[in-house]
Amino acid sequence: MAVKEESHRARQAQATKEQVAGAARVLFAEQGYVVTTIAAISEAARIPAQTIYSAFGNKPAILREISRLWIAEADTRRLAQESLALTDPVERMRSAAHWHTRQFETGIDVIRIYQEAARADQRMAAEMQRVWGAREHELALFLQSFAGQLAHDPQRSLDLFLACTTMEIYQLLVLDRGWPIAAYEAWLADTLVAQLLP
Template sequence: MVAPVKTPRSSYRQEQAEATKLRIADAAQSLFAAQGYGATSMDAIARAAGVANRTVYAAVGAKRHILTLICERWLERARAIPLADAVLEEPDPVARLRGAASWITALYATDFDVALILDSALDEDPETRELLRAKLRGRNRIMNRFIASVEPELSLSPADAKAIYRALAATGVYGGLVVESGWSPDRFERWLADTLVSQLLA
């Protein structure tokens, strides 16, 4: 009879610590979405996650660190980086611009609550604002790469093309069409792709 393989104690502890972090992130995300980032206390996050307040700080850190973890998990679930790379590998400029629409739709369709939480947290303390501005700069760099990749085919200046793309991809546009008006994410993606192609390409 083969003896069962025992999990090393250190690995078990790491798994437990990771599970606690994820439980805290899930609890915080639900509270941020329901109550707002600023209105949610660390005590409330601890209660919702079923842990002590000090455990939240030890496992993740301050509230802005929890927000970072939520954002990182969102981008991983949406496959933001691999999808962006795949879009930029498209040989056809029209396909790349349609891919730019697919990319932003994938982010929002994966978990639009996170996008709204990030927007609402921009009014918080300086450290949180700087954190979110850094995330926004990262998003904008990817969006700018999409536009730069079709620059020879643009019908207007690259600066105007980037501004139009960011405006059409704003959370308020997706929220108005998908959340409030009942569009499906697929319909939003088709509309955004068609609009980008017609507005930006010669």
């Protein structure tokens, strides 16, 4: 009974956190991370400010929860694992275009919020550096899986991969120029293959 009660409470607490994160994400994206107050989030989420303080403590923690939910939604880890199972190098490279597109599609606003937070707050800048570092490490491992099949050395391959998957290109082609997401993904797949494979 006590265990059941506890897990019910934990689920409820998580539901509250997600409700706060969802409302905060909209406000951060539309009005800016820096100017958005806990009071404004409280009003938008219809959750008392005191509950938000108890659940998160501060705005960076809310942003971390937004990020966690985004990564879960984009399902990048599973998609990246599936990529590694593909034996054909062209197919494997093309599949990387899929998880990158999925990441941008589900969370380019989250990256922008992080960028704004990092400009305003040195600790958030350090945190974003760590996240980018971890991403780079995963991409380096992904590229290692190609062994001798890449056109360039590991360093240049990674640089080119990062260049092709620059967020601003997604922003430009899909959000500013109106490309369908599938057209962007096809372009990215073709370009990664052309730039990285012999």
